[in-house]
Amino acid sequence: MPSSTTTHAGRQRAAHLGPERRRPQVLDAALTIAVRDGIGAVTVGSVAAAMGVTRPVVYACFSDRIELVDALLDRETTSLVEAVLVALHSSANADDPERAFIDGFRALLHAATDSPDTWRLVLAGEPDPAIAERFRSGKALVQARTVEWIRPAMEHWWQTPDLERKLPVLIDLFLAACESAVRSLLDPDNDWGPDDLGTFIGKAIHGVFRDA
Template sequence: MSSTTADRAQRRRAPHLGPERRRPHVLDAARAIAVADGIGAVTVGSVATAMGVTRPVVYACFSDRVELVDALLDRESADLLDAILTALHSSADINDPERAFVDGFRALLSAAAAAPDTWRLVFSGEPDPAIAERFRAAKAHVQTQATEWIRPAMERWWETADLERKLPVLIDLFLSACESAVRSLLDTSNDWGPDDLGTLVGKAIHRAFAEA
């Protein structure tokens, strides 16, 4: 069978999957395009081409480009937020403060390693208002959750003086460290893994908080 004939056969078979089963694949293709070329490159046509299907197959899943992009950003921001909050809460009950920070960063980086394109979408799409707005809202939620976890922890572990004045600065430091750690993990020019990088960053941030 020639490549042209095979392509045509694949396109004829594609609708048989059904929209419900195909939507995640459509969003995966849209994410890959967004990471590589920006969210502006995500169109019904570009997604159809990437998947090797016709445009009606994509239209059966999403009525237009706006709905497609909204669904992509909704899914990726929800996945990102869930991963961060899971990592944050993974060390909430540990009495050893250094271990708490190390375990939290390890969990965060393991989540990033498991879904690298979700995180790359955030970093590659920062200048794009559509992406920035979604993930800014997610970051604000994480900031609130991190404050709720870190404030009582610092009171319990170190009885930090003047905590309310210092806390906003420390939370910004914590969130910046999270972002920097993920960027380093996704940088293919180095050989960091989630455990060794999480240990390094977790210990460093623990020292910063303890000395505050």
């Protein structure tokens, strides 16, 4: 069955999928535009053009640009936070502390490999205020979950002295290392893969925490 029909003017008409099935496609197109040109370039018209459909097709999914951008940021925030939490959980049961850090960074970098545009949207050099505000709450959640994992781990593995004083600094360092690792992985000038870079960063951060 053909996926589209031709109008009298020769324009390709999008197959009728229904708003629920088409929304993910609209958001995918919006993400591509946001990563390439910035969130300000995401409009109903630009998304329709990128998809090769008419504006009413996009309006059937989202009532206006504001709703479209909000849905995009909600989806990407949720995806990013879930990926980081999965990375943390992947190392939670490791008996070897160095292995725990390596496994966690590998899982994080594999997630970035699977959804690079989500990370590029967040890691833009000068992120749009709308993006920064939305992801700030996500970062707060990740920070809280990181503390929940790292505090007992450090108590168990190393009985770190003066831990409560050191912990905020170590958490900031850990999150910065996560961001740096993803940036390096997505940099086309680097030849790192998720496993070798995860091993390298994991070992380095393990040494910092061990020696704290």
